[in-house]
Amino acid sequence: MADTMQNYVELQGINKHxxxxxxxxxxxxxxxxxxxxxxxxxxxxxxxxxxxxxxxxETPDSxxxxxDGQVVNEIPASRRGIGFVFQNYALFRYMTVYDNIAxxxxxxxxxxxxxxxxxxxLLELVSLKGMExxxxxxxxxxxxxxxxxxxxxxxxxxxxxxxxxFAAIDAKVRQELRSWLKxxxxxxxxxxxxxxxxxDEAIEVADEIILTNQGHIEQIGTPEEIYRNPQTAFTASFxxxxxxxxxxHDFRSFAELDHVDRVLIxxxxxxxxxxxxxxxxxxxxxxxIVESVSFRGDRTELRIRVNDAVLAAKRNPGEPAIRAGxxxxxxxxxxxxxxxxxxxxxxxxxxxxDMVVF
Amino acid sequence: MEKTEKTSRRIFRYxxxxxxxxxxxxxxxxxxxxxIATALREGFSAYLAAITxxxxxxxxxxxxxxxxxxxxxxxxxxxxxAWCITKFHFKGKKVISTLIDLPLTVSPVIAGLIFxxxxxxxxxxxxxxxxxxxxxIFAVPGVILATIFVTFPYISxxxxxxxxxxxxxxxxxxxxxxxxxxxxxxxVTFPHIKWALLYGVVLCTxxxxxxxxxxxxxxxxxxxxxxxxxxxxxLLYQGYDFTGAFAVSSLLVIxxxxxxxxxxxxxxxxxxSQERNHYG
Amino acid sequence: MMKRKSTKxxxxxxxxxxxxGITMTILGLIVIIPLCSLVVFSVQLSPAELIRTITRPRxxxxxxxxxxxxxxxxxxxxxxxxxxxxxxxRYRFPGKRIMDGLIELPFALPTAxxxxxxxxxxxxxxxxxxxxxxxxxRIAYTKTGIIIALIFIGIPFVVRSVQPVLEKMDPQxxxxxxxxxxxxxxxxxxxxxxxxxxAWLSGFTLAFARCLGEYGSVVFxxxxxxxxxxxxxxxxxxxLQEYDYASATSIALVMLLASFLILLINAxxxxxxxxxxxxxx
Numbered sequence: 023m024a025d026t027m028q029n030y031v032e033l034q035g036i037n038k039h040x041x042x043x044x045x046x047x048x049x050x051x052x053x054x055x056x057x058x059x060x061x062x063x064x065x066x067x068x069x070x071x072x073x074x075x076x077x078x079x080e081t082p083d084s085x086x087x088x089x090d091g092q093v094v095n096e097i098p099a100s101r102r103g104i105g106f107v108f109q110n111y112a113l114f115r116y117m118t119v120y121d122n123i124a125x126x127x128x129x130x131x132x133x134x135x136x137x138x139x140x141x142x143x144l145l146e147l148v149s150l151k152g153m154e155x156x157x158x159x160x161x162x163x164x165x166x167x168x169x170x171x172x173x174x175x176x177x178x179x180x181x182x183x184x185x186x187x188f189a190a191i192d193a194k195v196r197q198e199l200r201s202w203l204k205x206x207x208x209x210x211x212x213x214x215x216x217x218x219x220x221x222d223e224a225i226e227v228a229d230e231i232i233l234t235n236q237g238h239i240e241q242i243g244t245p246e247e248i249y250r251n252p253q254t255a256f257t258a259s260f261x262x263x264x265x266x267x268x269x270x271h272d273f274r275s276f277a278e279l280d281h282v283d284r285v286l287i288x289x290x291x292x293x294x295x296x297x298x299x300x301x302x303x304x305x306x307x308x309x310x311i312v313e314s315v316s317f318r319g320d321r322t323e324l325r326i327r328v329n330d331a332v333l334a335a336k337r338n339p340g341e342p343a344i345r346a347g348x349x350x351x352x353x354x355x356x357x358x359x360x361x362x363x364x365x366x367x368x369x370x371x372x373x374x375x376d377m378v379v380f
Numbered sequence: 381m382e383k384t385e386k387t388s389r390r391i392f393r394y395x396x397x398x399x400x401x402x403x404x405x406x407x408x409x410x411x412x413x414x415x416i417a418t419a420l421r422e423g424f425s426a427y428l429a430a431i432t433x434x435x436x437x438x439x440x441x442x443x444x445x446x447x448x449x450x451x452x453x454x455x456x457x458x459x460x461x462a463w464c465i466t467k468f469h470f471k472g473k474k475v476i477s478t479l480i481d482l483p484l485t486v487s488p489v490i491a492g493l494i495f496x497x498x499x500x501x502x503x504x505x506x507x508x509x510x511x512x513x514x515x516x517i518f519a520v521p522g523v524i525l526a527t528i529f530v531t532f533p534y535i536s537x538x539x540x541x542x543x544x545x546x547x548x549x550x551x552x553x554x555x556x557x558x559x560x561x562x563x564x565x566x567x568v569t570f571p572h573i574k575w576a577l578l579y580g581v582v583l584c585t586x587x588x589x590x591x592x593x594x595x596x597x598x599x600x601x602x603x604x605x606x607x608x609x610x611x612x613x614x615l616l617y618q619g620y621d622f623t624g625a626f627a628v629s630s631l632l633v634i635x636x637x638x639x640x641x642x643x644x645x646x647x648x649x650x651x652x653s654q655e656r657n658h659y660g
Numbered sequence: 661m662m663k664r665k666s667t668k669x670x671x672x673x674x675x676x677x678x679x680x681g682i683t684m685t686i687l688g689l690i691v692i693i694p695l696c697s698l699v700v701f702s703v704q705l706s707p708a709e710l711i712r713t714i715t716r717p718r719x720x721x722x723x724x725x726x727x728x729x730x731x732x733x734x735x736x737x738x739x740x741x742x743x744x745x746x747x748x749x750r751y752r753f754p755g756k757r758i759m760d761g762l763i764e765l766p767f768a769l770p771t772a773x774x775x776x777x778x779x780x781x782x783x784x785x786x787x788x789x790x791x792x793x794x795x796x797x798r799i800a801y802t803k804t805g806i807i808i809a810l811i812f813i814g815i816p817f818v819v820r821s822v823q824p825v826l827e828k829m830d831p832q833x834x835x836x837x838x839x840x841x842x843x844x845x846x847x848x849x850x851x852x853x854x855x856x857x858x859a860w861l862s863g864f865t866l867a868f869a870r871c872l873g874e875y876g877s878v879v880f881x882x883x884x885x886x887x888x889x890x891x892x893x894x895x896x897x898x899x900l901q902e903y904d905y906a907s908a909t910s911i912a913l914v915m916l917l918a919s920f921l922i923l924l925i926n927a928x929x930x931x932x933x934x935x936x937x938x939x940x941x
Contacts, residue, residue: 460679
């Protein structure tokens with residue numbers, strides 16, 4: 023099946039320095055046509071540099087960038103057929119919404135009537151009809167993002183690049199815009215790459231995630247793959263709200279390993295029982311004391327001390343309440359053990375069969 | 381206790397305001413009033429005669445010429461320099477910025493001296509200029525050059541902070557669309573700096589109009605030929621024609637007041653436009 | 661070669677070549693070439709001759725007059741500028757906008773015009789001078805007169821440096837100090853002044869440097885008596901009028917060096933102050 027897919031963007035051994043800082047260290051990857059890909063990583067990991075190099079806003083020191091089968095290293099940014107949405111949108115502040123969207127078309131000397139038609143249809147697409155005469159400062163953050171999106175799409179690019187598209191928006195609107203953008207890009211079928219530092223955003227929006235760290239790529243895969251099967255120590259620690267265990271031998275029935283660097287546990291792999299609750303794997307559970315309970319609306323977050331380790335766990339509102347100071351039983355389904363850059367997932371041996379945890 | 385502290389604060393406040401008012405009245409307003417009063421001392425017709433004197437008109441024209449040159453050169457320079465310093469990375473940017481601001485720190489007399497050394501008899505350029513029959517020092521070109529020099533940074537200094545605050549995103553976005561340099565400048569950059577540019581133009585005009593030291597060195601004081609208004613004022617003053625001196629001065633006072641008013645208006649407009657179009 | 665090529669290509673925004681070309685051409689013609697000719701001329705001067713010129717008693721005296729009067733004027737402006745900035749930022753009163761606009765008058769009014777007006781006002785039969793004459797104080801044609809003219813010239817510098825900093829200052833600092841029980845004087849010296857100190861100092865140095873070089877307003881009021889009221893720029897002017905370029909340049913070099921030093925000291929203190937605030941030592 024993969025054969026029929028066409029690689030639309032390809033990076034081949036890209037290196038980039040800024041002074042002595044290595045922003046990209048031998049970066050190679052391919053992106054299939056029509057995919058929505060997230061470049062994810064902590065700040066300073068080089069993800070924005072990759073995006074800017076694809077756009078042609080930066081030039082790699084070495085390596086090739088291929089778009090649609092053509093090496094574009096020598097092609098100026100304006101002729102790469104890309105649309106770019108800047109982090110703060112970079113809307114032309116002294117132009118109306120209409121002129122912002124029309125600018126890219128006017129530059130190409132397209133007839134006025136055609137421009138009008140295109141801008142009108144884009145305004146419709148991003149539901150900003152009636153706002154064409156407003157200036158950017160008269161719009162909300164979400165509306166600005168949609169203008170930026172429409173402006174990037176106006177010249178019909180084959181590739182859409184978005185730099186932290188949700189960073190400048192309030193938390194509440196952000197959620198809405200994420201689904202909107204995913205839906206919109208899906209509808210248009212345009213190959214898109216967006217940069218983000220927010221794992222939830224990447225998991226929720228992207229078809230595929232490219233995880234970067236310190237200038238190199240840690241892992242590439244679908245959100246599910248990358249979340250469930252981290253291939254490197256960094257990936258394992260980057261995803262989820264990990265707690266680190268000083269010694270996993272405090273918890274029963276995990277395979278024995280030599281030379282363990284770190285032991286990571288995610289809240290979703292921790293199950294908490296009240297003393298009187300019935301428990302399936304009684305013998306392998308550990309005793310712990312609840313240190314704190316914080317109510318989060320749709321769930322309750324617990325911090326539980328088991329010997330020297332402090333675990334985070336979640337509890338649904340439907341389950342019997344647990345108070346701080348209470349003694350509880352804790353069962354771990356799965357932990358990640360790292361050794362160098364290697365990561366080994368360990369299932370609790372009490373779970374004989376492959377069990378789907380989430 | 382509380383109340384006495386409040387009253388003493390209020391007295392302190394009135395004292396400070398009064399102090400400032402007195403200081404500015406004596407130092408700034410009194411000279412202005414004095415100039416106007418002295419200019420009109422011998423009646424309005426004497427005043428009119430003084431400012432419509434042939435040499436006075438020549439001085440006005442030369443001043444106008446120098447101001448226009450300074451505006452033209454410094455506007456072109458200011459726009460180009462501000463654009464390259466704020467929109468591009470290149471080596472030696474700091475050196476260029478320092479050189480641009482240099483004329484501000486040089487005494488006007490020394491500025492004049494520098495041009496005398498550049499174009500005067502001992503200069504390596506002198507023979508060439510002589511052969512081409514170009515006279516610079518003690519002639520109009522010298523006066524113009526000196527005026528350009530002392531007002532050199534006035535416009536670029538106003539533009540650079542505004543463009544720095546604006547960033548390069550909008551220009552990059554336009555460049556990605558394939559827009560050319562002039563289109564980007566005209567449609568994207570220029571609206572940002574409109575008010576700052578006008579503000580710089582006003583400051584540049586004020587300074588160019590009033591330059592004395594540097595122009596004095598380079599002019600050679602040829603009445604009707606190389607005398608700008610301030611130099612003409614000096615000439616009249618030293619000839620004990622106080623009414624004439626103050627009459628011509630009064631024209632410069634009027635210009636200064638106009639400049640101050642324009643400055644306030646433009647500063648306000650510029651601030652408002654920057655605030656209005658600034659968002660997160 | 662490779663590197664140059666790659667930096668060139670990262671310029672996504674067009675128009676660098678043209679704007680840089682124009683910038684450098686004009687900068688070259690107006691600033692760099694004249695500056696070079698100053699340097700070329702200066703290195704041709706014989707050091708012995710240079711030292712003899714600048715140690716002439718009349719020249720030394722003029723340096724003294726210039727420094728003393730410029731410093732005195734800058735100091736008065738430092739004090740008045742601080743008060744003016746404070747009043748303009750913190751208080752509301754009728755006429756505030758006019759007062760604020762007026763500050764810039766010395767920039768807008770030609771120096772020569774200011775010079776003749778101040779001179780006439782302060783001579784023994786002038787409006788102000790006659791009042792002081794009764795007390796036996798002469799202003800015009802003395803150092804006091806020079807200082808008055810320089811105060812006029814320097815008014816905007818300190819005010820315009822301090823004002824924006826004072827405007828931006830977070831009132832929470834003062835509120836915190838008041839809650840801690842600081843009195844107004846202590847609040848001012850311990851909380852507010854340290855915040856505006858760098859701006860204040862830079863205003864002072866700018867005013868000082870400007871006053872050192874001032875010519876137009878001083879030349880009328882000074883009376884220009886050698887050893888007493890003759891400032892250095894005037895001596896340079898006199899040498900120029902005698903076509904003695906070597907002496908003029910020698911004297912000017914010292915003045916340039918002095919203003920360069922003043923600005924350097926200021927830059928040094930500024931960077932120290934900003935390090936103190938940002939915590940990087």
